[in-house]
Amino acid sequence: MNYVCYDGYGYKNGEATCTRDGWDPNPLCAVKMCAAPIIPYAEILGDQRPKYNIDSRIRYKCHRGFEPEQPVEITCNSRTEWTDIQPCTAKPKLCPDPSVENGMIHTLPSNEEEIFYTCNTGYKTFSGNWWDSVTCSRGSWSEKPRCIREEECGAFPSVHHGKLKQTKQIFNDGDATVLECDPGFKPTKRFIKCVSGTWETPVCEVDVHCDIPPKVENALITSKPKEFYGDGSSLTYVCRSSFLMKGKSTVFCRSGTWEEAPTCKEPTCSLNTAVEDFPDIKGPVKPGHKLTFSCRQGLKLKGQREITCQSNGEWSSPFPKCEEVMCVANLTVNMRSFGHTGPEVSVRPGDIITLSCVGSGVTLEGQSKITCFSNGEWNVPFPKCLGEPTCSLNTAVEDFPDIKGPVKPGHKLTFSCRQGLKLKGQREITCQSNGEWSSPFPKCEEVMCVANLTVNMRSFGHSGPEVSVRPGDIITLSCVGSGVTLEGKSKITCLSNGEWNVPFPKCLGGKCGPPPHVNSADTIEMTKQEYNSGERVEYRCFNKYTLVQRHPYSKYLTCELGEWSGNIKCLKPCSVSVEVMDERGIELRWRGREKIFSPHGDRIEFSCKRGKSSIGLIQTCNDGVMDLPLCE
Structure with missing residues (x-):
């Protein structure tokens, strides 16, 4: 007879036979069970049985030194198999096995991440104690176990407000090292000795210094606070957003006292009440406020009618002025006004000016006499100079090009000199639309070689920064100053074409001395006696003088290879x-x-x-x- 067991029960085969002793097998179906699991390097947690029912759950834990470290839970499934078993594997060693020469090591079984060691007779640990320990962290020991001789010195003692300079690991009896103290402190002894295996006591005492810098409202300092600030140290203030700083942002500690700190103020725009017909308002004015101006009858506003106070405390435009009504005549390059000079002529209402044109072939279109009206306009359209002007020729120039004048605009002249002479000026000049040449007529001069000496270069037998010699002459060059060397030939010869026979030498290296004197200007910070190459110094002009900052001028001079470079110009009031x-x-x-x-x-x-x-x-x-x- 064939039969089927219920879910959760099992049988040896699917047929049953009726015998005189009953059905075979007997029982026909038996409960399914999982045998107790055998997991190497692990033990079952709780009571262990030889067999477990389906869906039974048990936990096991790996032995010490094996992974995973946390208990693992497994389940007996319907196929009488244990699921989710994780094998126990040996954990890798965190640190290599240590060893120590002239000593012994001991490890506690309960904590393999720390070892203890001691040294043989006549030796001591590197720290100076008769025993010590090291710990394992992130695959390496905190330090190598070391035994040194009793008369040697190893680890440095701690220094309050300083440190000892590490020049080597082990110091012999009598050896010394440098004591370096923190800013604001100085050593009682500059050198600390190893005496019979013991370091002398290093001490850093208080030196001249500045304490915490002064607090500035609405500002902060862009570096971490310190307990002491050494003489000469500096720090930088920064104002709150939209606030303006008055004074220097960087201040220095000088002889135990901080330089004057800056202030941070909310920006306001000042009022220029000297302006005639000034709006009825009291200052100071906050950003965003607008002023509108007007003038009395008979006067004309020069400038913007409306100006706005900006976030930087400046007005959007200069304050306008109420000026007498004037008529302005802007003269072209080939126009003249009788009795006046310059390209701009200004006259009062009622005045008359007489205009004319200059240049061959140029005529005036319009009235030659025009009158200024009370509204600042002319009584008639402003006249024009029409026609094509010509450029005159300077035939006194040697080797003048073979051409007859006058010359029309756009025409070019090219010049050359006889052998032995050199052209000084532009080789080519052009006749311009105003009847003038683009450059002065050039000249033919004797060929000379010119040596422009830098501040740290000298020429034997010559004085001054510029040396001029004739072809065939030889000059001898040298450099002056500490650390300055000559790159190139020291003796150079002037050739017939006005060039030197070799590339002109250079003076390289060295430091710059104090920055040079600049007319009508001074440096904004205290100067030093020496500057490294690349350092620069900032200048500012005297009161009422105007600093030029367009190329080639700026407000800086820079030390470059032992000499100061740059151009500073202050325009006079x-x-x-x-x-x-x-x-x-x-x-x-x-x-x-x-x-x-x-x-x-x-x-x-x-x-x-x-x-x-x-x-x-x-x-x-x-x-x-x-x-x-x-x-x-």
Whole structure:
């Protein structure tokens, strides 16, 4: 007879036979069970049985030194198999087995990550104790177990506010090392000795220093706080966003005292109440506020009608001015105004100017006499100079090109010199649309070789920074200054073409001395006696002088290979005394009899004294020079 067992029960085969003793097999179906698991290097947690029912769960734990370290749970499934078994594997050694020469090592079975060691007679541990320990971390020992001789010194003693300089690992009796102290401290003894296996006691005592720097409201310092700041150390302040700093951002500790700290203030715009018809407002003004200006009848606003206070505390445009209404004639290069000089002519309402054109073939289109109206406009359209001007020829130049004049705009002349002479100036010049040449006519001069000596270079038998010699002459060059060497030939010969026979030598290396004196300017920081190559020094002009910052000028000089490089220029202000103005019958338009001291670029408006008249009453300061009008 065939039969089937219920789920969870099993049988040896699917047939049963009826015998005189009953059915065979007997019982026909038996409960399925899992035999107790055998897991190498592990033990079952809790009571262990020889067999387990289906879906039974038990836990086991690997022996010490094997992984995984946490207990593992396994389940007996319907096929009488244990699931989720993880084999126990030996954990890798964290650190290699240590050894020590002239000593012994001991490890506790309960903690293999720390070893203890001691040294043989006549030896001691590197730390100086008679025994010591090291620990294993991240695959390596905290230090190598070492035994040194009793008379030797090993590990440095701790130093409060300092450290000993590590020049080698083991020091013999009598050896010394340098004691280095933190900023604000100094050593009582510069050298600390090893004496019979023991270090002398190192001590760092308080030196001249600065304490915590002064607090600045709405600011912070861009470095971590220190307990002490050594003499000469520095730190930098930064203001809160949108606040403006007044003063130097970097301050230094000098002789135990901090330099004056900067201040951080909320930006405001100052008011120039000297402006005529100033808006009715009291200052200071916060960013975002706008001012609108107007002028009285008979005056004209020069500048922006509306200006805004910006987040940097500056106005969006300079304060405008109310100026007398004037007519301005901007003359072209080939136009002239009778009785006036310069390309711009300014006159008052009612004045008449007479215009004419210059240059062969150039004629005036329009009225030659024009009148200034009360609104600052001319009574007729401004005339023009029409026609093509020509350039005149300077036939006095030697080896002049074979051409007859006059020459029309766009024509080019090319020059050359006879053998033995050298051209000084542009080889090619062009006739321009205004009837003038693009460059002056060149000259033919004797061929010379010119040596431009740097500040640390000398030429034997010559003085000054420039040496000029004739073809065939030889000059001998050398360098001066500590650490400065000559790269190239020291003796060079002038060739017939005005060039040197070899590349001109250079003076390399060395340091720069104090930065040079600059007219009308000074450095913003204290100078040093020596500067390394690459260091630079910042200058600022004296009060009322204007610093030029367009190429090739800047506010810096840089030390390069032992010499200072760079160009600094300060434009002079203009000064006019009351006495000089009285002599010319003029006074300031808005301030009367008052001395002028104005920076470069300022436009000054004058007026004639009662009963006198003149033209060109608005003048500009140009590097200390101002053309004063004459009222008669």
